[in-house]
Amino acid sequence: MIEVPVLVPPSEWPALGKFIFQSNRTADGRVRCLHGDQGDDERSHVAELAGLPAGEAAFWRAADLCGETLGVIGCEIERSQRRAWIRGPWAVPGPSSASLEAALLNTLERALPEIKRLDAFPSEDDETLVALYRGAGYRRMEVHRVMQAALGDARTATADARIRPARMDDLQHWLPLHHGLFPGSYLSDDDIAAAIRDGPRLVLSAWFDGRPVGYVVAKDDATMDELYVDYLGVDPRARGRGLGRALLLHAIHWGEGRGRRRAALTVRQDRAEALSLYLQCGFKQARAGVHWCKEWTDVAASPPAAS
Ligand SMILES: CC(C)(COP(=O)(O)OP(=O)(O)OC[C@H]1O[C@@H](n2cnc3c(N)ncnc32)[C@H](O)[C@@H]1OP(=O)(O)O)[C@@H](O)C(=O)NCCC(=O)NCCS
Structure with missing residues (x-):
């Protein structure tokens, strides 16, 4: 019973x-x-x-x-x-x-x-x-596809002046993009602002044409021993210039610096550009969920x- x-x-x-x-x-x-x-x-x-x-x-x-x-x-x-x-x-x-x-x-x-x-x-x-x-x-x-990549190989980021730690006033530039790309975001605007202010998440901005046009948010997950990429996005007008890859590689580099053994993320199956980027950067599908x-x-x- x-x-x-x-x-x-x-x-x-x-x-x-x-x-x-x-x-x-x-x-x-x-x-x-x-x-x-x-x-x-x-x-x-x-x-x-x-x-x-x-x-x-x-x-x-x-x-x-x-x-x-x-x-x-x-x-x-x-x-x-x-x-x-x-x-x-x-x-x-x-x-x-x-x-x-x-x-x-x-x-x-x-x-x-x-x-x-x-x-x-x-x-x-x-x-x-x-x-x-x-x-x-x-x-x-x-x-959604769960993708993972082993860290610690030669895939580290090279210095790129376009990628910078995000500041609070960057938010006005890329938060509307974030809302459009991820309407069901599990991180609220306050969560992202708090991460910029206090950590422990990493938030980077990508600059093009004198303004922030892209961003990455990533978490150092000690329990899972992994760098988890929460969100990555680039304004459609600034795509195809290497900003998405540079943001991702900088986040990975940060995770490697903190001794993490793998990177992970979840990506919707219909996001072909992102899937291509992740596969090129050494990610493999670990599992898929509906x-x-x-x-x-x-x-x-x-x-x-x-x-
Ligand atoms: C994924 C995204 C961040 C890529 O940004 P980007 O600045 O255009 O990317 P890059 O210029 O650095 O290109 C890196 C790689 O992405 C892939 N890619 C970019 N544009 C692509 C396109 N139109 N078609 C297919 N693949 C594409 C390619 O693999 C490319 O490498 P290559 O140029 O050597 O072929 C951007 O397309 C985006 O914001 N998409 C919507 C949001 C999203 O899907 N985020 C990820 C969710 S987990």
């Missing part, structure tokens, strides 16, 4: 790491949920869960009467945007695993009535999760809160 999923206190999140790591890999090593993937081993999953700020995530666990974990779902929450990014759900394989995964998803939706948009990234070929999200009314969006999204237009239309 399965107990109803219960909210897990933040102090117990690291203890979910083993279950999540094991449940998120298929027998042949493929990842089921891209958001749930936090590295190559159990240790990195535990460490990532231990480092998640308490107010920015939530996890639920379903157990049997002996307390054995049977299923987990979680999400990262951005309250200012009223958005959450789902991890999982995962259930122990068996005849009732699909219904438990559906129950976990339902629990999460009902527990977060203030959230207006939920995003999920199951692997492209995970038929169970894909069927779950489709059946729960999520809208299928684009395919973006599924569910939105409520106002709070009143959100799912009823759990009683």
Whole structure:
């Protein structure tokens, strides 16, 4: 018999790491949920869960009467945007695993009535999760490719006077471009401004014709031991002049300088120019996921809160 999923206190999140790591890999090593993937081993999953700020995530666990974990779902929450990014759900394989995964998803939706948009990234070929999200009314969006490159080879950036650390007054030049390129940006304008001001993310601007026309935002992820490129964009009027490549290589160089062993990023399948750039710079596809999204237009239309 399965107990109803219960909210897990933040102090117990690291203890979910083993279950999540094991449940998120298929027998042949493929990842089921891209958001749930936090590295190559159990240790990195535990460490990532231990480092998640308490107010920015939530996890639920379903157990049997002996307390054995049977299923987990979680999400990262951005309250200012009223958005959450789902991890999982995962259930122990068996005849009732699909219904438990559906129950976990339902629990999460009902527990977060203030959230207006939920995003999920199951692997492209995970038929169970894909069927779950489709059946729960999520809208299928684009395919995203997770790309990775080993660092530490000769692919370092050469000095380029056009690439500079971003300043606050650069934002007026390229934030409109950023909004146009990435309307669903998980980093808010305030997040990007804070990164310019305080770090720890790297924000660079690319200059052309006397003004900033491009940018890169990247994160030094110690838990994953990787440089993660959040966003890269160049104004269409300034493309084809090497700025995109220079921005990317400068971010990679920064990651190498901090001792990271790989670079990673996620790119939409239809962004042909970016894919070509990444392949040329040594990135290879690690996995692919389909973006599924569910939105409520106002709070009143959100799912009823759990009683
Ligand atoms: C991807 C992007 C940043 C490239 O900027 P850019 O300044 O034009 O790039 P570069 O001039 O440095 O070109 C570098 C490489 O990108 C690729 N590329 C650039 N323009 C291309 C085009 N029109 N068609 C195909 N590949 C293209 C090529 O591989 C090119 O190398 P090459 O010139 O040796 O063939 C830019 O096209 C852009 O902002 N795209 C929209 C946003 C985006 O997709 N960002 C990445 C999301 S993860």
